[in-house]
Amino acid sequence: MTDTSIQPSDLLETDDGVSLKAKLARATRRNKLRALGLVAPLGIFLIIGFLWPIGAMLLRSVHAPDFGEIMYRTAALMEDWDGEGIPDEAIFTAVVADLTQAKEDKTIGRAATRFNFSFPGTRSVFTRTGRKINTLTEGPYTEGLIEINDAWGNHEFWLNFQRLVKPFTTRFYLNSVDYQVGENNEIVRQPEERQIYVRLFIRTLIMSAIITGFCILLGYPVSYLLATLPLRYSNLLMILVLLPFWTSLLVRTTSWITLLQKEGVLNDIVVGLGLVSDENRLQMMFNATGTTIAMVHILLPFMILPLFSVMKTIPPSYMRAARSMGANQFTAFRRVYIPQTLPGVGAGSILVFILSIGFYITPALVGGQSGQLISNIIAYHMQRSLNWGLAAALATILLLGVLFLYWLYNKIVGVDNMKFG
């Protein structure tokens, strides 16, 4: 054996005495830079347009500095308050100073809104006090404020105040799962009439499961036909599957309204046939039924396509082999064909389920009261009530839920087994 052949790898050198690793890195650097340059535009776009805004949005679920910033003088003093009775005069003085400045800055409204989210019905405390703040020219401010609005003498109000001036908070998350911080800083359930989010989460999960189930039931036979029919017919069928896919979501949803509403086509037919009397027209729209029907239709291609791509790869010889071994058509299908399509069922199901958990437009249009999903309430808090913290908390829970499902799926089926096409 010659001595060159047994050098340890870290000592390998090229002819001119440079280490092999360094030389290799130099040789591939150019290609690496070029590859990086090619993906950089998309990467930068994703970071600026997607990751950063989402991150910032999600941060709002725990970070709400607004109130504390507006009432910064009070906030500084609030930390030392012992939480007994009502605070002392120094704090009241700070409140007046803060509110006076807030009135000049026109930020009272914002502070009032923030306060109102966690302690409903207190909006007017701030707006009314703000209006009259100029009448308080000298102390003692404690009596003055309480005179303007007796909420300032309320122990519970002040406890809330103390919580709200802190920039970081868990209250949005508590709120999202129908809990709140009680009088003595303990975590208690929301009053009955305000427990809506857990119910909505559960409804969203159940409806998504039902929709996924219907998609499997309806999509499986179609995919089977797509995979087994002669090319001429399967191409036509594929176009029929894809045609709705290319049509606007809004158009499809609104056409379901036309078909299914009380005065709609389907009701006219059943009434015309005398199956249902005119007074008892079926209520198929603006409820959970309508949402389910429309969403199954819209999400069906997401089930069919992965199923089809898996079925396409199963050669007919498997079924033939099973039949030649003595299995009848049904047994062969159940024991040999279906198990091989499970990766497709899994991929389709997870796709449909995740999409329907976060579905917004269709339930918003046809959901009515009973067909609203969690995404609709998130949108409500984003656009109407402007309680972004709560919206962010709900969205984060939703996101974590989806990631958890994905993890679960990976544990059970294995993502490698998933085939999208």
Add this chain to the structure above:
Amino acid sequence: MSEAQPFVRFDKVQKSYDGEILVVKNLNLDIPAGEFVTMLGPSGSGKTTCLMMLAGFEPATHGEIFLGDQPINNVPPHKRGIGMVFQNYALFPHMSVGENLAFPLEVRGMDKSERETKVKRALDMVELGAFGNRMPAQLSGGQQQRVAVARALVFEPELILMDEPLGALDKQLREQMQYEIKHIHESLGVTVVYVTHDQSEALTMSDRIAVFNDGVIQQLSSPSDLYERPDNSFVAQFIGENNRFDGTILSVRNGKCKVKLDSGETVDASAVNVGGKGTRTTLSLRPERIEINPKSKAGRSIISGKIEEAIYLGDHIRTRMSAGGSSEFIVKVPNTSGHTPLEEGKTVKIGWLTGDCRALDPIA
């Protein structure tokens, strides 16, 4: 089973997929029990279609197929009790090897202990006794092939169909598997119908070979007959290497005929598949049956040929000549000590025994 009652019988079977073209034209084939029959032919010749009709995956358009003495046209595949080995093995990827083998027993309602015994025996037979818990994807191609054979045999069918089962294996493994399948056939005595387009495979394994072309069995006979006594030009050309040259019949007498070649020379040949005087014929002659500068003229036809190319192949020298109107006339000269030196460009006499040259139907 008596000779009068073949085990598998195709009776005037025809098959068309589109109602316009007959893929199988009037097939009549009797297979006695225990025989190894190969359907050999180029792709599109109808051989696989015949196998699929026998297995029950394709209905016969016309005619009847018998298994034993039962017509089986209306018997669904799972009730025919025929074992089958597929081209790509069709091992169920979601089941272990053992589960694959147990499947045919399970659907027959066999209890677990009996199943395990039979699976073990079948796996031992193909020397894969320790592989029961492996998944098919963990096996090599040759091992998968053995599992497929074992699976087709495990429920003890009397008839096994094999559809190009060795097509996906490399040459060496293929040859080894040919012997193994042949030995399994011999030791179990099952009837095997084997489909392939590989003639050497067919010659190695079969008792009889049915050569298919254009939906018709061109010849059904033993491997040696097929090679040495082809009935028509297609078979002569398809099986083994063949020199063919065209000519016109001068006379036919006692199973022999005189043929005037297109090059002008006159040769003798055995009249196998010819018309009368004046009709065209294609002569077929195996390259190893030709002598260069034959010592005796008795019973031989002799013409002259020009050596174009001599390729040294060790045991023989493959010589391309211009002779009898063909420039692709191949002669295999055995590399014996003192064989005629082969100089390119030289003209020599070449001769053959009349019986080795067969006058067949004309090609074009």
